[in-house]
Structures are given as structure tokens and as C-alpha cells.
Amino acid sequence: MSKFEILKKEEFVPNFYKLDISVPTIARKAKAGQFILVMVDERSEKIPLTLIDWDKEKGTISFIVQELGLSTSKMAFMEEGDSFYSIVGPLGEPAYLENFGTVVVSGGCYGVGATYPIAKRLKELGNHVITIIEAKNENLLYYEEEFKTVSDEVILVTTDGSKGERGHIYDVLEHMIESQQRKIDHIKVIGCNVMMSKVSKLTKEKGAIPTYATVTTIMVDGTGMCGSCRLSYDGKTKFACVDGPEFNAHKIDWEEIIHVRNTLYISEETLSLQNFSPECRSLAKYQEKSREEETS
Ligand SMILES: Cc1cc2nc3c(=O)[nH]c(=O)nc-3n(C[C@H](O)[C@H](O)[C@H](O)COP(=O)(O)OP(=O)(O)OC[C@H]3O[C@@H](n4cnc5c(N)ncnc54)[C@H](O)[C@@H]3O)c2cc1C
Ligand code: FES
Structure with a gap:
């Protein structure tokens, strides 16, 4: 091997x-x-x-x-x-995990998978774990069965309502908080920055429920040296790769991450994907093509 x-x-x-x-x-x-x-x-x-x-x-x-x-x-x-x-x-630092009581673990996009080890460990620590998984539609929902083995409850939410609740994680959370069926002691959220910022705003307004988000900032070296993953946190500069990636969501400057830091390379990202031609149907062919271009 x-x-x-x-x-x-x-x-x-x-x-x-x-x-x-x-x-x-x-x-x-x-x-x-x-x-x-x-x-x-x-x-x-x-x-x-x-x-x-x-x-x-x-x-x-x-x-x-x-x-x-x-x-x-x-x-x-x-x-x-x-x-x-x-x-x-x-x-990075491991996620902040202990016996909080009732914890909501929520994820969308890649964050569905990324929350799995967190839900698993929280369950091992004796928490009552409620997992919320979000996707655009039922065909994109994944890991439902896996989450059932590490959660007390699994709530599905789709943007188009094709499976589970219709809407987004923050809609489900808002309903849970307002219905007061169960006191929520801690919230984890992983997914796109816009979704996480909305969860953060909601839980700050609704009684400042402790909420921890895994930020998705651009990373280059992962050692705290290059500065590309920096974010403003509680008035100070932090580096997601070494100080995070999980942070107290209420102290993050979300506007800066969403509108400044993560838009820096959009034209380069688009161009590089365009150059990855559709007829290049395997990695081997792609590498061969790259080498040819380099030597020509
Ligand atoms: C701590 C952390 C954990 C992550 N975990 C996962 C995961 O488990 N699964 C998953 O699918 N994705 C994960 N991501 C996001 C993933 O890194 C990006 O989707 C990926 O870098 C996109 O690269 P690309 O070349 O395919 O796309 P690009 O076209 O280059 O980028 C698409 C978007 O991805 C983001 N991105 C691009 N380059 C980077 C980079 N070097 N670092 C961070 N974000 C970048 C930007 O927002 C960009 O607009 C994680 C990101 C972070 C910061
Ligand atoms: S990725 Fe370079 S400082 Fe974090």
C-alpha cells in the first residue's frame, strides 16, 4: 500500500x-x-x-x-x-466538548459530515444530543442513519421541503427555542458562513444560548504563519488554523469573513476551474496535461 x-x-x-x-x-x-x-x-x-x-x-x-x-x-x-x-x-484545536446537558448539533453542506464526530463524542460524554441536518432537497441529505446511532433525536430540514421540515437550520432552531419544549444548553453549527452567521444572530438574540461555529476561512499553510485564515474575534485577531477552527459564534465578526476575507480569490478560483476542462476525465490525464503545458 x-x-x-x-x-x-x-x-x-x-x-x-x-x-x-x-x-x-x-x-x-x-x-x-x-x-x-x-x-x-x-x-x-x-x-x-x-x-x-x-x-x-x-x-x-x-x-x-x-x-x-x-x-x-x-x-x-x-x-x-x-x-x-x-x-x-x-x-487545529479539538472542538470544545463536555457534558453540557442538551446539545443541538447542526450541519449543512460539507458540515453535515463534519458534525458527525462531534455528535458522537457529545453522546459519549452523556449529553442529550439533538442533530439537525440541512440540505437543498431530499436527494442531497446524507448521514441520517449514522446520526441516529449517536443522537437522541435527528431532525431533517430541506430548503424545498421535499423531506423533513421546510427551510433552514435557523428556522428549526427558532421554532425549538420559541416552543420551549426543552431547554437548549449548547449549540454546535458547521456549514457555510452565511448559514452559521444567521444561527449565531438568532441564538444571540434569543437569550445568548452558547453557540460554537466552525469557521470556513481560506487556509494556506495551516500553521498560523501565513495569516490567510485570520478573523476578527472579540476585537482581537485570531487564526482559524491554530486558534480554531471552532469559535464562540457570538464573538466572530461574520461580516468581515463573508464580505471581505472569503471573497479575495473568487476570480482565480473561477478561472482555475474553467481551465480544468470537462474532457479531462481522469486525474492522470489532468496531470499529464499540466506537465505538457509546463514544458511547452
Ligand atoms: C477548517 C475547515 C474544514 C473544512 N472541512 C471540509 C470538509 O470536511 N469537506 C469539504 O468538502 N469542505 C471542507 N472545507 C471547505 C473546503 O476546504 C473548500 O471547499 C475547498 O478548499 C474548496 O477548494 P476548491 O479548489 O475545490 O474550490 P475553489 O473554487 O478554490 O473554492 C471554492 C470556495 O471554497 C473556499 N476555499 C477555497 N480554497 C480554500 C482553502 N484553501 N481553504 C479554505 N477554504 C477554501 C472558498 O470559500 C472558495 O470560495 C473546510 C474548510 C475549512 C476552513
Ligand atoms: S492558514 Fe496560514 S495562518 Fe492559518
Whole structure:
């Protein structure tokens, strides 16, 4: 078996892939809430992906990737037996986890998978775990069965109402808070920054329920040196890669993350994906093409 080899790859809903990789050094140390930096090939950028599972005995780690731009599209083309160029981790601080009482664990997009190890650990710590999973429609909902094994309740929510509640995580949360059926002691949220900022605003207004969000900032080196993942937090500068990625959501300057930090490279991201031509149907072909371009 070669280093960073894909042992198993599964597309369980369109554009979402679960990959199992052999990396014993990371599997031995991983904790819920941590992430890895992955390079597909020697020309790729490093992208952060959350560890969703690991097996210390077998030395394997798992992550779920949502196909979005160039790097994640390259991953979508990889097959079992292919190897990544590099994987570094585990990085970041583990999530803040203890026996809080009743905890709502919520995730949308890639965050559905990313919340799984957090829900699992919170359940082990004796919490009453309510999981909310959000997707655009029923075809994009995933991990429902897995969450049932680590949650006391699983609530599904789809934007179009095709399965579960209609709306978004914050709509479900608002209803839960207002109905006062159960006191919520702590909330975790992972997904796109806009959704997390709305959850944060809601829970701040509705009695400042402790809410922790995993920020999705651009990361480059993952060591706190390059500054690309910086955010303003409680009036101070923090680096998501070393101080986070999970933070008290009520202290985050969401406007800065959404409108300034994460829009810096949009034109480059769009261009690089356009150059990843559709006829290039495998990673091998892509790499060959890149090398030809380099030498021509
Ligand atoms: C701590 C953390 C954990 C994450 N975990 C997961 C995960 O488990 N699964 C998953 O599918 N996605 C995860 N992401 C998001 C993932 O890193 C981006 O979707 C990915 O980098 C996109 O790269 P791309 O080349 O495919 O797309 P691009 O077209 O390059 O980018 C698409 C969007 O992704 C974001 N992005 C791009 N480059 C980076 C970067 N280097 N670092 C962070 N964000 C970037 C930007 O918002 C950008 O607009 C995580 C992000 C962070 C910060
Ligand atoms: S990724 Fe460079 S400082 Fe965080």
C-alpha cells in the first residue's frame, strides 16, 4: 500500500464523496473537530478537510468532500488505489466538548459530515444530543442513519421541503427555542458562513444560548504563519488554523469573513476551474496535461 492511498471511495449523494485513506500517524492522534490539509498533486493548493472518522488500530482516516472548485473536482476524479500527494494533520484545536446537558448539533453542506464526530463524542460524554441536518432537497441529505446511532433525536430540514421540515437550520432552531419544549444548553453549527452567521444572530438574540461555529476561512499553510485564515474575534485577531477552527459564534465578526476575507480569490478560483476542462476525465490525464503545458 502506498502513502496516502485511497482505500475506499463512495459517492453517497451527488457531488459528495467519502474517502478512507491510510495515514496511521494522523489516525493515532485525531480528535473531534480537527482537520487535515490535503494536496491532490504536486501542483495543487492545500485544502482543509475535516476528519469525520479514524481508526487507530487500522491506521485509517475518513473525510467527506463536497465537489465545488478545482481541488475538490480533482478529488472527485480520483479512484480507489490512487494516492494523494500530501496529507498533513491533525491540525487545529479539538472542538470544545463536555457534558453540557442538551446539545443541538447542526450541519449543512460539507458540515453535515463534519458534525458527525462531534455528535458522537457529545453522546459519549452523556449529553442529550439533538442533530439537525440541512440540505437543498431530499436527494442531497446524507448521514441520517449514522446520526441516529449517536443522537437522541435527528431532525431533517430541506430548503424545498421535499423531506423533513421546510427551510433552514435557523428556522428549526427558532421554532425549538420559541416552543420551549426543552431547554437548549449548547449549540454546535458547521456549514457555510452565511448559514452559521444567521444561527449565531438568532441564538444571540434569543437569550445568548452558547453557540460554537466552525469557521470556513481560506487556509494556506495551516500553521498560523501565513495569516490567510485570520478573523476578527472579540476585537482581537485570531487564526482559524491554530486558534480554531471552532469559535464562540457570538464573538466572530461574520461580516468581515463573508464580505471581505472569503471573497479575495473568487476570480482565480473561477478561472482555475474553467481551465480544468470537462474532457479531462481522469486525474492522470489532468496531470499529464499540466506537465505538457509546463514544458511547452
Ligand atoms: C477548517 C475547515 C474544514 C473544512 N472541512 C471540509 C470538509 O470536511 N469537506 C469539504 O468538502 N469542505 C471542507 N472545507 C471547505 C473546503 O476546504 C473548500 O471547499 C475547498 O478548499 C474548496 O477548494 P476548491 O479548489 O475545490 O474550490 P475553489 O473554487 O478554490 O473554492 C471554492 C470556495 O471554497 C473556499 N476555499 C477555497 N480554497 C480554500 C482553502 N484553501 N481553504 C479554505 N477554504 C477554501 C472558498 O470559500 C472558495 O470560495 C473546510 C474548510 C475549512 C476552513
Ligand atoms: S492558514 Fe496560514 S495562518 Fe492559518
